[in-house]
Amino acid sequence: MSEHVNKSGLAEHFGVELPTVDAWLRRGCPVVEKGGRGKPYIFDVEAVAEWREDRDRSRSSLDSDEMPTPEAWDGVDPSQWDIDEAQRRKEIALAQLRQLEVEERAGRLIPTDEVLNNVRVGLAKVRSKMLGLPASIAPRLGRIGNKPAVIQAELQEAISAILTELSDGIEDSDEGGLD
Numbered sequence: 001m002s003e004h005v006n007k008s009g010l011a012e013h014f015g016v017e018l019p020t021v022d023a024w025l026r027r028g029c030p031v032v033e034k035g036g037r038g039k040p041y042i043f044d045v046e047a048v049a050e051w052r053e054d055r056d057r058s059r060s061s062l063d064s065d066e067m068p069t070p071e072a073w074d075g076v077d078p079s080q081w082d083i084d085e086a087q088r089r090k091e092i093a094l095a096q097l098r099q100l101e102v103e104e105r106a107g108r109l110i111p112t113d114e115v116l117n118n119v120r121v122g123l124a125k126v127r128s129k130m131l132g133l134p135a136s137i138a139p140r141l142g143r144i145g146n147k148p149a150v151i152q153a154e155l156q157e158a159i160s161a162i163l164t165e166l167s168d169g170i171e172d173s174d175e176g177g178l179d
Contacts, residue, residue: 002046004032010043014052024048027055122166129162 005013011021025031025041030051035041081089103109137158144150 002044004042004044006040006042007035010045010048013045014048024052126166129166133158133162 003013007018007021011018014020021029028051030044030047031041032044032047033039033042078086100109137154140154141151144154
């Protein structure tokens, strides 16, 4: 009987990182049980090994028009490539690089550091607004007394106002970040 493992176990077995296993799933890696919402993926190690071997065999016969990503080459030792295979992969990589340059010039790619900065700014604003909530709502809650339904409504209104303000800032921004 073959060994069954979760994503982490599969990554460890094959000596790869979890994003590689995710990439395998996108490419049709066989699963015993599909995961989701707290339920782990379950893999048959032998079935995955066979699937990878089949991919490795078919990879050597790829049409030159196909443009596999570098992730598709995982597990293939470059020292095993002949000069034609190395040249083919180089040409594919150069074509992909040119395509990225075209996408960047056309404004369809955003630099990672810009996205990360916008996320950091947005999260800082969310944090600031949420940390300020108790001080801004405490006086109103003090006047309400012990009325849970009214307190809940006040809290819901205050939270909704914060979230609306933050989402309006995203929609109004010229650069896609938060104001």
